[in-house]
Amino acid sequence: MKFQNIILRNTNLFLFVFLNLVNLVVHAQQDTLYYNNNWKLTVKDSAAYFRPPVQKQGSLYKIEDYYSSGQLQMRGMSTKSDNNLWQGEVTWYNEDGSVLQQATYNNGKLEGKYISYLNDKRLEAVFKNGRIISGKTNGKWLKNRRYYQEVRGDTVVNIIYENDINGARFERYSLGSHRDKLVKYYDHHGKFIGQRELLHKGNFRGLEVFYYETPMRPMQIIYYPNGKRLGSTFFYCNNQVREQFNMENELSKTYFSPDGKKIGKIEYSLKNDVLRAANGRKITFFSNYNKDKTELIRSIREYSNSKLKKDEQFYENQNLKSKTIYTDGKKELQISYNEAGQEIARMVYNNWNPVEGTEIIGNGSKTYKDGKLVKELNYYQDTNLIFSRKTSDLEIYYNKNGEELGRLILKDDNGYQKPTDGYRYFIDREGDIRSEELYSNGYRVSITSYYSRRVAENVTKKFKTIELTEPDSFKKNREQRFYSNGVMQSDIKFSGYTETLGTFYNKQGEKIGEYDYKAKDGKLFVFFRNSDQLKSKAVFKNGKQLSLKRYDYGIQSKYGEINPVLVEDIDITCCAKFYTRNGELIAEAIYKDGKPWEGQIYDPQIRTKYTIAKGVRHGAYKKYDYNHNVLESGNFVEDKADGLFTYYDYSGNILKKETYKNGLLEGLASYYDKNGKLLSEMSYKADKPMDGTRIVQLTFNGVETNQTFANGELVQSIYSDDKGKRLAFYENGTQVKGIAYYGDTNNKRFSYRLKGRNLHGEVVRYNKEGKAEYKAVFDDGKLKEGGVLLNANGIKGKPEYMILERDLGTVKVRLMGQNNKVLLKAEEVLTFGTATVFIQNLNIYINNIKPEDLY
Structure with missing residues (x-):
């Protein structure tokens, strides 16, 4: 096993x-x-x-x-x-x-x-x-x-290694719900390389290492200096650096051969957080994973002043495949070669437009004369078999036997060769028809698409879809889908891309139903996409659903096969049954007057199960995860939550318990850690938190906040951001004071006061030893005096942070990089009153500063 x-x-x-x-x-x-x-x-x-x-x-x-x-x-x-x-x-x-x-x-x-x-x-x-x-x-x-x-303790450490647990390895540190909060990486000598820290918004800070499979040793290092990927260093399997990324004194990458010889260097500029080649040679290789190809050069591009000068592409035998020359960043000449190194084509360009000669592009070639297309040839992948021939007024398509598939007439429309009448074909990498387009009178009449999918191990079937358009229009008005045996599965009419009428068939071609989408009347069949299998069948009459049978993929889907399992079987004239993905009966109910009356109903879409009595929720309730483990359990009385509700994580551990009365939170709620230890309690009255501490998720990314209430008023909350823990204090429901900490420690990073959402009063920055480093005074978000460390969001060049200082007549700013390196200093005399003028051009302001701006 x-x-x-x-x-x-x-x-x-x-x-x-x-x-x-x-x-x-x-x-x-x-x-x-x-x-x-x-x-x-x-x-x-x-x-x-x-x-x-x-x-x-x-x-x-x-x-x-x-x-x-x-x-x-x-x-x-x-x-x-x-x-x-x-x-x-x-x-x-x-x-x-x-x-x-x-x-x-x-x-x-x-x-x-x-x-x-x-x-x-x-x-x-x-x-x-x-x-x-x-x-x-x-x-x-x-x-x-x-x-x-x-x-x-509260941390789970996972170490992935090959043979020696003290050798090449990476260590994953997880805390609470934060999986892989920190990952540390080591090389094949056991030497520490660096670490990757998970930020609260899902970004990374630090570096990430990928290893060769065997022997385990670094293959690639990816750098995340500002929470986003910037560049990477790559190693040959012999430990020699192939690509060395540098971001200390400049942004650049240096390339080496397997024996350590320098073969090129590219310098970058940074624009909108994206590296852009500026000066030098940028080299790409055939593979990062196939050890026999990691040293094979695929391309060399030369840049000067951020403009491409020359582009050389190579075959795997390292002979030149093509050479393209650029003047002032514009393509001027392209020369193509065969694998033996012999020239086979060249093309002259004018402002990127082909003028004279032949250019090789992918699996085809185009020949131009005096700027006009004379001939275009496209081949089946990795063959000399012609797939299509194209001139300025005609396209002809062929199968692999050289027999004509169809042709398309083109008409010049201000330099654009517009298709008018005939067929156009597209193929996949295997040379099979992927889609077929039919044109008439300058409009596309239909698109026939073919999709191949695995349905079992070593078994593939092809499915066809036809989309039809309105006459002399590009609006879709019909869609026909087919079974793998070629028989029509469904024929659906559209109006303005909205379904209007559908007709459905079995695999023998017999009509099995018809449905009016607008009136919601008839038999509606839905199939698993590109499949022979039925996903659901519903019967409607005058807008009301009478019956439904809905199926799930089933548990055996390793090779893409679909083995439908009935999960919903509803007949509003009598009853309903609900099943798990394993086919086990999970709930059943009796219907009365077209609605659930007695028993249990289950919604497989959101995986909730309710007990029904006399047509309303009355009795036990459960919510499940995809594997049918209980996530929530509770009780309803006359359609309202009542009594104890218990909530679980995906491992079955209790997260919290809450008590409801008449649909509202009432009484004591309890919150637990993953080991079942009680963390806090909160008393509720008529759905309002009164006294105690509760754990809630206030943001979409699931960050937990501990809120403490006294006499029904919020007095304190604890939460975390990318820098660490934060403590907020409230008066009359409004935050008035805050403390920011280093990571999850109790070492202060900032203490501050607020007025509304702005900093107001004294702000103190502490070092990790607890000593005050900077002090500043704010007035409703405006820096009045002293110094403060702020995030540098929105500033070009992406500095790590900035130090903003002010005395009575001067504002000073320092933009800081990695390792506290000073990138820029600026000073402005406030000659125009109390507002800056010139520093604002750097997108730096001394007003409207908020707690989240603190670094």
Whole structure:
């Protein structure tokens, strides 16, 4: 059995759950199954592992995997014969018979003690509901990687390495709901390279390292100096730098050969956070991943004063493929060569427009004379077979046998060759027709599109769609879709791109329904896109839905196949049944007068289940995640929330408990950490927070805020931004004071007061040792005196931050870069009163300064 890492949503943890990679399904096994090293099915002679037929023991199924040598590789019990849903103790073995790891499961989730080994040292961990809560683990992770995991207080540390845990590796630090809050990277000598910090808006700061698969060593370093990707350094597999990115004294990249010889350098300018080539040689290579191609140059482009001068493209044999010359940034000449280095075409340009000669573009060529197209040839990918010939007034298309597919007449329309009558074709990389366009009288009459998709392992089917337009117009008025056997599946008419009338057919071509979209009347069929399978079937009459059958993709979709599972079956004249993606009945209800009356109803779209009594929500309520784990549970009385509501994370841990009365929050609410420890409580009265502290998410990105209330008034809140923790104090519901901290520590970074949303009064900046570095006084957002550190958002050049200072008659500013390097100094005498004039041209102002502007 292969070891596969499973990432739990909304947690910091990467858990080892060892599952069979045959899509976790064994398919009613009758014979011995054989697998290769990647746990793909194979024949006996090529097998690295094998699995004898599954044996039933009581209510469970015994599953064993063996090495090809016959040594036991894994043994465990599953609740299902065709799915590895482990129950009880499961053990994995090394080929010498020693234990690799041992785990205990409950209904497919890790539960209890987990034993593994690191350098022959036994490690123990404890799991609860599939989540590690204490201890250490070590095991295999993907190909040629090992995975160490340890709980350190509130932090979970994951280390990915190859053989030596102190050698090449990256360490992932997760805290609470912040997965990979910090990642540290090390080279093959175990030397620290740098780290990547996750910011609250999902951006990164620092650097990120990607490694070669084996031996594990740095392949690429990506730099994020200002929360956005800027540039990267790349290494050959022999550890020699191939591309060295520099951002210290200048923005540039230097290129080297595998033996360390410098082969080029490009200097960059920065515009709108994007690097733009300015001066030098910019080199690209054929591959970053294929070790045999990482040194092969694909192109060399020469720049001067931010304008392209020359562009050379190369074949893999490193012979020149094309050379293009530019004058003042405009294309002037292009010369093309074959793989033997012989010239095969050249084109002269005037202000980018082809004038005389032949140019090679992709899989085709264009020939011009006196600025007019004489001939255009396009070939099937990687062949000498002509796909199309084009002149100034005609396009002709051919199949791979050289037979004509169709032709299209063109008409000159102020220099644009407008299609008028005939067919135009497009092909994919395999040379199959991707789409076919029909033109008549200068308008496109129809588009026929073909889409190939996998429906099973090694099985691909093609599906066709035809879009028709109104006469002498480009407005779509009809869409026809077809089954893979070529029979029409649906025929839908449109008016102004809005569906009006649909007719539907089965695979035999028999009409099965018709639907009026405007009147909402008839039988509406919806199919999975580019599929033979039905997604839903509904019957409407006079705008009212009478019945519905809705299907899900099903759990077996590894190769793109769709195995529909009925999830909703509603008939408003009697009843409704609802099912899980596994086909298990989850709820059923009786209908009365066309509405749910008694029982339970389930909405598979938002995965909520309600108990219904006499037509209203009355009784138990649950909300599930996609894997049908409970996220919320509670109760309704006469259609209003009533009693205890409990909320869970995706691992089943309780997040909070709230009590409702008559649809409103009432009484005590409790909030918990991932380990079930009570964090805070809040009392509510008629839906209003009264006394205590609650944990809420006030922003779209899920950042949590702790709010403290007293006598129904907000008095304090704690939240975090990209720089760290913030504490806000309130009077009469309005913030009047704040403290910003370094990271998640209790070391102050700023203390400040406010008037409305603006800084007002004294603002103090502290160093990490707690000493005041800068003090400033503000009046309703305007800097009056002293110095303050501010973010440099919106300033060209993207400095890290700025230092703004003011005395009675002068304003000074310093723009700061990485490592506190001074990038620019400016000073302005306030000769025009109290407002700056010249510094404003730098997009720097001394008024309307708010707490979020503090650096």
